[in-house]
Amino acid sequence: MFIVTAKEMYDIDHYTMHEAGLDGKILMENAGRAISGRMEKFMDKSNKITVFAGAGNNGGDGFVIARTLYNRSYDVQVFQVVPDQKITGDAHYHKLLYLNYGGRVFSSDDHGHLVSRLDETDVIVDAMVGIGISGKLRAPISDIAERINQSDATVIAVDVPSGLPADEGISNFQSVQADYTYMVGAAKMTAFLESTSPYYGGWEKVDIGFPASSFPMCSSRELWGEEQYRETMPEREKYAHKGKHGKGLIIGGSSKMPGSIAMAAKASLKAGTGLLTVASSETVIRMIASHCVEAMYQPVPESDGYLTDDPDLSVSDYDAVAIGVGMGRSNRSAAAFRHAVQDTNGPLIVDADGFYHVKPLLDQLAQREHPTVLTPHPGEMAELMDVSIPEVLKNPFRLSAEFAEKYNVYVILKGRHTLITAPDGRQAVNDTGNPGLAKGGSGDVLTGIVHAMVMQEQGIFQALCNACFVHGAAADWMVENSRACHDLMATDVIEGISMVYRAIS
Numbered sequence: 001m002f003i004v005t006a007k008e009m010y011d012i013d014h015y016t017m018h019e020a021g022l023d024g025k026i027l028m029e030n031a032g033r034a035i036s037g038r039m040e041k042f043m044d045k046s047n048k049i050t051v052f053a054g055a056g057n058n059g060g061d062g063f064v065i066a067r068t069l070y071n072r073s074y075d076v077q078v079f080q081v082v083p084d085q086k087i088t089g090d091a092h093y094h095k096l097l098y099l100n101y102g103g104r105v106f107s108s109d110d111h112g113h114l115v116s117r118l119d120e121t122d123v124i125v126d127a128m129v130g131i132g133i134s135g136k137l138r139a140p141i142s143d144i145a146e147r148i149n150q151s152d153a154t155v156i157a158v159d160v161p162s163g164l165p166a167d168e169g170i171s172n173f174q175s176v177q178a179d180y181t182y183m184v185g186a187a188k189m190t191a192f193l194e195s196t197s198p199y200y201g202g203w204e205k206v207d208i209g210f211p212a213s214s215f216p217m218c219s220s221r222e223l224w225g226e227e228q229y230r231e232t233m234p235e236r237e238k239y240a241h242k243g244k245h246g247k248g249l250i251i252g253g254s255s256k257m258p259g260s261i262a263m264a265a266k267a268s269l270k271a272g273t274g275l276l277t278v279a280s281s282e283t284v285i286r287m288i289a290s291h292c293v294e295a296m297y298q299p300v301p302e303s304d305g306y307l308t309d310d311p312d313l314s315v316s317d318y319d320a321v322a323i324g325v326g327m328g329r330s331n332r333s334a335a336a337f338r339h340a341v342q343d344t345n346g347p348l349i350v351d352a353d354g355f356y357h358v359k360p361l362l363d364q365l366a367q368r369e370h371p372t373v374l375t376p377h378p379g380e381m382a383e384l385m386d387v388s389i390p391e392v393l394k395n396p397f398r399l400s401a402e403f404a405e406k407y408n409v410y411v412i413l414k415g416r417h418t419l420i421t422a423p424d425g426r427q428a429v430n431d432t433g434n435p436g437l438a439k440g441g442s443g444d445v446l447t448g449i450v451h452a453m454v455m456q457e458q459g460i461f462q463a464l465c466n467a468c469f470v471h472g473a474a475a476d477w478m479v480e481n482s483r484a485c486h487d488l489m490a491t492d493v494i495e496g497i498s499m500v501y502r503a504i505s
């Protein structure tokens, strides 16, 4: 499923109508018909349905929904939230059809009727404003949005809850709070932002007949779920040997945080790494070796509990190197970082305290011939980019893309909707995971899975998307079957990896 900005959606729309030749009225018919069909799961024939219709094509969708439901003997009334003369074009055509079928349209200026109807309404259809919104919701629609939000009825939004644009970048907004949103044709960016996604309620995309080829032409952003995982995750060959699945190195750990690297190592092995070496201080190795007996260990010198550089550590001998987990922010470790950035001869994954060390080396990352992967959460991303955390949360798509391109890195911006970005601008939002992952250790496990995935036979971008998918799906499986979000531990997520591999292939 593609994720679009308003401009991209209008480009798809334009291509469909003017290149492929599908009439806009048919698109609107398809949208309204698809939504009314799916809405029926929220309703029965005794329900009273009130549709709020605006001036644009979003309102047009509302008139199709009203006609379809009216024609199926539902008790439907439409409240038009703009004067008659504002309803033009395809929306006007569908308003007339609705009237010709016998439907009734009222003005939202008739407050008495509006209030009494809302009191008895079971289902509200919000078709006031869609992706054509500009700025904050204006009166009278802003007042009606408030009334809708106070009502006890189930609120179904058409395309987007009125008040939200498709694009990221907003902070001052007022929106209808939907229980469920049917997004038309493609998912909209604001469905994945921390501040706006809750207004969508549950959601799904409805297909209205855009040519499949128009999406990749206009957008390079998609939602990554089970379908994409199944399509891209390589199968293990029958006669594969351990060398085929990657010879990986993880560098990290400090005496204060020995667990981090142990979890990353376990996750890496569990996710499929063929041969794993853990490079850490002797103190850390002593603490963790019995917890991860499958790994090999390479002691490196330490100072005051922190790793220092070991010039004899041959990072170039490994297929992929992960560095940073549990390493701390001591400047004693800076040289170890430079060493990894300069000599790693394959994908390099940087996580956690690694960002502190990697920040002065960003220009060197840009020169690397092999992929570099950074896995920050919004706070770490803000530090890397010298912007505020609210700025990252407001514009995650744009900032990740700018950063990835500038420094030639892959970015995994972690969060409720983890966003994966490639240096060439491709982006994916991962579809799995739950609040149980908001806990120390989750990031270490993700690093381990990413480390394993980049060594399997798949494109690097797909590998990162699949790593995020497996991480979230493992957590989901555990929460569905044996844990709750409260008690889910990072080590449980490692256990869940087996279930994902067994269940989905």
Ligand SMILES: NC(=O)C1=CN([C@@H]2O[C@H](COP(=O)(O)OP(=O)(O)OC[C@H]3O[C@@H](n4cnc5c(N)ncnc54)[C@H](O)[C@@H]3O)[C@@H](O)[C@H]2O)[C@H](O)CC1
Binding pocket: 009, 010, 012, 013, 027, 028, 031, 054, 055, 056, 057, 058, 059, 060, 061, 128, 129, 130, 131, 132, 133, 134, 135, 136, 137, 138, 139, 141, 158, 159, 160, 184, 185
């Ligand atoms: N190809 C498609 O994507 C299809 C989309 N459909 C639906 O059409 C809307 C987009 O339609 P558009 O006519 O471009 O704009 P809107 O209906 O969203 O809104 C325009 C309308 O809203 C008024 N307005 C703008 N800003 C504000 C504001 N801040 N406060 C109040 N009112 C505002 C403006 O004056 C206009 O009158 C898309 O979301 C889909 O639902 C098609 O039906 C099928 C094809």
Ligand SMILES: [K+]
Binding pocket: 058, 126, 127, 128, 129, 130, 157, 158, 159, 160, 161, 162
């Ligand atoms: K809407």
